[in-house]
Amino acid sequence: MTSFRSWVTTVRLHQGATAQSLALARVLVLGIWVVFVLFDPLQQLTHLPVELFHTYGVFRLLPDGLWTALLTPAGLLGIKALLLVVLAWALLGFRGARAMAVAALVIGLIYLQLKKGFGGHWDHRELTLVYVHAVMLLTPAWDAFAASRRRVPARRPGVYSASLVAMSLIVIVQYLFIGTARLFIGGPGVFMDGTLQNWVANRNLRPNPFGFDLGTLFLAPEWAIPLDLLFLGGTALEFAAVALLFLKPGWLKVLLAIGLVVFHGAIFLMMNVAFPENMVLVLLFFDLAWPLQRIRRGHDSDGVLVFDAESAHARAIVRRTYARDLDGRIRFTPFGSAAASTLELGDAAAADGVAFVSDDSVTRGEAAVTETYFRLPGWAVFGWLRGATRSGDSLRERGKVTEWFVGPHTDTLPAMPAGERILD
């Protein structure tokens, strides 16, 4: 049984995370950005006189001319389009994706300043996303699910797990900061005397863009204490977010995450204050590759592709597999080799063309090809982009520009495996 000391000192979050787990976290973070920018009615700012615009913090260092130029219909459309392009580029993982992610962060901050400059302050709604984005730049987040991928260099063991812990830590620290501020600056009075009810009443009185009036159902005096307790519970939940570092995957962790989402949801529905980005960021506490691993269960172990060296078809399969097996999960050996004779091949023989031998199973022929391709990284769409479904001299059809975006062409007779990847 795990001792209490071990329970509270061992960080269990994201143990066993893979390159795919981190890559999907990247897709999540940049995906939130894309949705945020895509549906943001930025052009509303064209109605606001520039005299109302204020810069804050480091943005005061930027020249006034930049803001004047951006606060025009063309400027606003331009920065929105530019931000969407760099975000999509980084999300899809085209060549130079990390540099694009850096650009997205810088342009994103300028974009936010444009909006907040017409308000009284920068709220932290989008800043958690910004900080997680910034930390993501320190990680190998493009090692999987990227349109353009070179062979992954040798990484330190645990780097994907460390990356996800670092990104999740930002979300945890955010909750810790907010809960601590409330407890120490406002407590205990802020949890008493119907304080939350006062806020609920006021937030339903002031103009808001959503129009939820659920909070008005809780303005009767008898709701004051339940709302105070709800507020205290929500604050306790913010402190409890630290426990997410130590919890194993399981119902307790799921319930805590659901609690945080419900807390945000309650504030949204009762007070019309929306934090949708933070609600989605709670997903960072989970291994987003888990559904894929579940689907691949029983078909995910490394293995050996045994092939008929005399068959052109089998050699083509070997070449393609070798070219796309960027994680180096598959070894190769011809039928009849010494290495093949040590494998439990069952009924598989050279007549099958290829056989795939793994801890999970032995398959042959087309089934072996399926098993092999199942282990290759990337999405089908990126496989298609890289030319997975093409053959022959499609290099000319695709063109140099596309190749620059998605990486080297792999279908014009890729090399046969060599070195330690081939078993003698």
Add this chain to the structure above:
Amino acid sequence: MLRASLPRVDSTAVTPELVVRAVLEVGFLLLVIFYLLGITDLRRRLWPLGAGAVAALLIFLGAWGAAQAVDRWQYDYPQKVSFLPLTRFAMYQAQLAESVQETYGWQATLADGTTREVNIAEEFSTIGLPPLSTRMRVLLGWAEGEGTAAESDAAEQELSLYAQALYSSLVAEGKDVVELSFNRVTGTPGDETVDQLRSWTAEELAR
């Protein structure tokens, strides 16, 4: 609705009580940080990122923590001090009387003589509700004469500019506006009291 016994905190006042509370807050955060980095295996778990990345992460967290500790002005307008893109993360940390006793509202009189609420938070939803509300709350206070003469003048000027913006937005929507007003709203939802503080005619607002 608002209870008289509520604790009130001035958003800009640095009182001895606030200093003590802030010191306790920072002390607690330092304890948690010491626990996470010194007692748990968090450092070991982060180490595979590499020394440079871990150093960058810790420097960022340190800077963010410093902003959290010293930034007491993030809800002020205009902000004299700002550490952006780092800021203090706090919401509903203490109840400001002015943030619950009243709120603001805009109203338009149309050419057919009818009046309608103008939802500035919807017309300019891109700004974000909390930042917009902070500015409106401050302008409401200044317009009510709570500030200095200079602040009252600033409110006059800024509210006039917001009125122009709203007019422009409403005209773009095809509304025939003849007058816009900025109001103080008190009471409870469904039982509001609206007091007009400023108004502008269409001629004044047409730019």
